[in-house]
Amino acid sequence: MDLRPALVPPGGRIGILGGGQLGRMLALAAARLGLSSHIYTDSADGPAQEVAAFTQIGRFDDTAALSQFAARCDVVTYEFENIPLAAIDAVLATRVVYPPIAALGVAQDRLSEKRFMQDLGLATAPFADVASQADLMAAIAAIGLPAILKTRRFGYDGKGQIVLRTLDDAASAFDQLGSVPAILEGMVPLAGELSVIAARSRDGQFASYDCPANVHRAGILHRSTVPSGMPLAVLDNARTMAERIAAALDYVGVIGVELFLHQDGRLLINEIAPRVHNSGHWTLDACLISQFENHVRAIAGWPLGSTRRHSDAEMVNLLGDDVADWHKLAGGYDTAVHLYGKRGAKPGRKMGHFTLIRPIS
């Protein structure tokens, strides 16, 4: 059976596994193109379903339900990377899933991810496999401090990480993280952080947006700014690295590649996200075709759209109670407010974002 899907024409159905804000913005982008979005989610009141043609509530270990869902769709994608690979396998029995499961596998395990970059000859922060407290002590001896102990799996937004500054910090760190497989990552002196948001089509066309400079707070993205102010050579290098990663994964869809700019000028791959990315949200307002639309175009087999930036932009996340400022923000000069329709503003929860645009500088 040839599972390579036909071009999905207007009126076709995009299946989205996950019903969060990324799913919501993907569904909104699909609607522009006359495509229907079908959401599979384990949450009864997620942000995406209000704007989708159809929503199926189910667990991600219910392979029968996933398979039934997939049969309704022309092509299937996912909007969060901690989705079980078995769920993707269930869908793959009847439909193609983009981005490819190999990309998801690499992104779900920090150790595989680092080794994948090593195999491609791309630099990362120094790292070591940590399966025990003894491993951790050996890793510290090799890498030095400060360093960050990170669970290999299921980390996001700074969760599953402990910064180690002294040997005292290290004493109970492995236990604190739950004694699960981890890696120790050397903390490198940063000149800045940036990301590449890029789309790759089914036929290997690659198009990247201008790289934003990113600022995190407590492990969560706070602000993305374009232009980044970083040297053009750095930005070109970052894009080339992202293109090599995407090509090696035979990637289809939008990928987010987070990078560190070392104070010595080197670019290090931090991590990849096999999906649309928070640091690309400004593309909704500063580009004709957003990352969300280009993801939909890519997985549906459409031509990629322009990634040209028509404006300078600064995107700021609204976490938790930040969203209480919505009225003031909405009245801001040249400011677009995006709210995700979430009911409870728990601390750190991504409730929305806003983008300020200015004419190209």
Place this chain on the structure above:
Amino acid sequence: MDLRPALVPPGGRIGILGGGQLGRMLALAAARLGLSSHIYTDSADGPAQEVAAFTQIGRFDDTAALSQFAARCDVVTYEFENIPLAAIDAVLATRVVYPPIAALGVAQDRLSEKRFMQDLGLATAPFADVASQADLMAAIAAIGLPAILKTRRFGYDGKGQIVLRTLDDAASAFDQLGSVPAILEGMVPLAGELSVIAARSRDGQFASYDCPANVHRAGILHRSTVPSGMPLAVLDNARTMAERIAAALDYVGVIGVELFLHQDGRLLINEIAPRVHNSGHWTLDACLISQFENHVRAIAGWPLGSTRRHSDAEMVNLLGDDVADWHKLAGGYDTAVHLYGKRGAKPGRKMGHFTLIRPIS
């Protein structure tokens, strides 16, 4: 009972009467702001409902159903102007409706509309009331030929109009239009057509987009272009006229004002649309805040958003089989394709549009 609605906060519900493409694009804009859209439509498979949180199918003469619908919403709007005023009255019993019913009343009757403009001292093409064939002959004697006989009500996209070039054309024209109340409108020599797309907030703030130059084909909008290439004095004058109209109607929401530029340099009001307007679709791609979002902001009591244009733009409608070119268009340079999810491409039916943007010239 004070029916002036409270500010509609994120999570609030926007009721939209009508489920066509304008309702669809309004619902997509509301979703950006974290607002829920509820659609009331008499069609089981309209474009809007796929992207709305809730859809109620009902007739526009079912006042009980309309009233029940209104009770679910925080504020109600409409997306087509041929909606019966009685339907608006049914909603007004429990909820505020924006734009105000007075604007709808004026826009629904070409004779009222023309007299309204006269009362404001705004120029229109010469016109006369036509209630019979005898009236028509008298009107021709007064206005001259060529002229256009138009039904007073329910005309749109060139429907309900007959161009009269000779007295022979006039012989059966009144019968041809169904012997319904009509007006005769003098056909003025045009230097061009333009429109004002503007938003007015609940507290009277007025913000207009750059005026597009419009080209019609067979009575249906074909292309809108910004900048229009018309003299700045003309554009300023057009905006001032639109602002006076909106103020006189105590308008809330987005209004479309279509104007003729006479070859003698005068601006004549053609007609108004008390809603988002086809000639403002380019604002989705060339402005940070589209006409759709500004309509939602206005009716919800939010601050108006920027109407600044960041790009030059040309919007072209896709009518009927034009939509078959979607793949080629999607691959066009700096082109955004918008498709409305309609199933049947009947001749003349608005299936979508595309916008080409360029850096500001």
